[in-house]
Amino acid sequence: MSKKTPQAIRGTQDIFGADAEAFAFVVETFERVRRLYRFRRVEMPVFEKTEVFARSLGETTDVVSKEMYSFEDRGGESLTLRPEFTAGIARAFLTNGWQQYAPLKVATHGPLFRYERPQKGRYRQFHQIDAEVIGAAEPQADVELLAMADQLLKDLGINDVTLHLNTLGDGASREAWRAALIDYFRQVEGQLSEESQERLEKNPLRILDSKDPRDKPFLADAPKIDAFLSEEAAAFFAAVTSGLDAAGVKWVRAESLVRGLDYYRHTAFEFIPDEGSASAAALGSQSTVLGGGRYDGLMESLGGAPTPAVGWAAGIERLAMLVGAREEQPADLIIVVEDDARVAEAIGLIGDVRKHGFTAELIASGSPRKRYDKAVKRGAEVILSLRPEMGRGIATDNPEAGVLGVLGAYR
RNA sequence: GCGAUCAUAGCUCAGUUGGUUAGAGCGCCGGUUUGUGGUACCGGAGGUCACGGGUUCGAACCCCGUUGGUCGCCCCA
Structure with missing residues (x-):
């Protein structure tokens, strides 16, 4: 390779052949399933004003503070290549007056950009499929969304992943739990890993996720969200789980599953490969295949009226890895x-x-x-x-x- | 941002303790053979050994740096 031939940008991929077929299979299956559930297709801009992401994700999050592709356009405006779908969809909902269609079920897919260190199942330009229900406060929306995700995975032939489910409660429950966690971990702060000591300041919920052996001994006895749930929040979660049972969606309770972003409320979930399964091996350290939750607080952070919403996204590359190489048809x-x-x-x-x-x-x-x-x-x-x-x-x-x-x- | 590891032909890889003109298989191109047929044989093109420095009489090989790949940590889909 002469030094004159340009190289591809780090973390981007040129997908071809059997891999490209697998990618297309994921997208086609998603398109088919989303129609079955009557989710409407939307096409979104690949870039937005930087504030769309900064305000919805939060200035201090890793994504906003060090992973965004931001630049000034010729008019001096700060723009950002989208690092996720939800913020842009929320912005569109507000600017286009889509309230008139609420509850609005939409689906989309396409490229996203994050300045991260590439590794297995992680790229700087990656692709997601995404589904959102906006303007629906009832737990049935969560159930339908999860049933769709479950059917999608099954239709893709992925049978060794399981829905891990948790609730973060409403705003008040979440705050009370968070305060209790801080109190609890403060007492043993000196024995925690450096990362977790830092998380104690920035994002204490994340300590529950820690893989560090120094943190593990303290995780089991940490305060549980269930103790802090308001009556409404507990009832909401019960409605979600019984709905899932009725829909035939298998799930397990994951008390330590949290979301990094502050706007999440109530339901939080990830589909994760079963331990020791083929999918787990195929994904390496990237365990989550599809993740999401309820983000009732998001619209307000963009200046809109309080609007309940739930959604999920899944990495197409990761799904394609689980689907395996698919030969092109003769x-x-x-x-x-x-x-x-x-x-x-x-x-x-x-x-x-x-x-x-x-x-x-x-x-x-x-x-x-x-x-x-x-x-x-x-x-x-x-x-x-x-x-x-x-x-x-x-x-x-x-x-x-x-x-x-x-x-x-x-x- | 941190760590490990790797980089030789279009692809997959050999290349000894540093020592002549850097090799194989596959693929590609051409020829012969076969002749309703994925055959066999012959030949050919294609490499500044990622890039830049250094050590040495001599570097694909040793040292430093850069870029990129792969795999972890952080974070996340």
Whole structure:
């Protein structure tokens, strides 16, 4: 590779072949399932004013403080490539008056950007599918969203992941719990890992997630959210879990599952590969395949009226890894031109075949004698070879092949 | 931001304690063979050994730096 050839940007990927097919399969399955659940498709800008993310995610979060691709446009405005979908969708909801459609169920997918160190299942430009229900305060919205996620994973053939579910309670419950956690961990602060000591200041809930062996002994006895739930919050969570049971969605309670962003309330969830499963091995240290929760506080932080909402997002690359490489489908027909004088005939024929809805490929370059072998290697339902003296030459062991109807004259 | 590890042909990789002109398989291109056929054989193109410095009579190999890949930590999908 000469130094003159430009390199791809770190953390971006050029997806091709079987990997690209897996990627497309994830997106196609998502599109199909989202229609079943009547989620409406939305297309969102890839960039927004920086404040859209800064205000909704919070200035102090890692995402905003060190992971955003922000830049000034020629008018001097600070813009940011979207690091997630939710903030932009919330902004659109407010600026377009989509309140009139509430409760609004929307779905989208596309690229997102985060300046992070790349590793397995993590990229600087990555892709997500995303589903949101905006303007629905009732737990049934959570249930429907989770049922959709569950069906999506099953339709993708991913059966070794489980829904891990928690509640963060309403604002008051959450604050009380947070205060109790701080009190609790303060008493043993000196024995915690450096990271957790820092988290104690910035994001105490996160300590519960710690993998550090120094923190583990203190996690089991840490205060539980259940003790701080208001009656309404407890009832809300009970409605979600019984709804999931009714929908046939398997779940486990994950008391230490929290969300990094402050706007989350009530339901928080992640689909995580089962321990020791093939999916767990495929994902390495990136365990979450799909995650989300209820973000009733978000609209206010963008200056809108209080609006309840729930949503989730899933990394397409991660899902594609679990789906595995998917081979590209062989063509219905390959036409091999072994006689260069018959190129025009081949072009006419192949056009016909394609107009009838069959996939077809033309091989008319390289050494004429090797073209047929090339076709065999590539594989097709039917291979038709136009050869100098044999006139009509068709090779297939598959009399059922549909293309043969169009190729009647060549039988 | 921190740590580990790697970088040789389009791809997958050999390359001995530093020592002539850097190799193989696959792929690609051409030829011969076969002739309703994924055959076999012959030949060819393609490499500033990631980049930049240093040590040495001599560096793909040793040292430093840079860039990038991979895998962890943090954080997150």
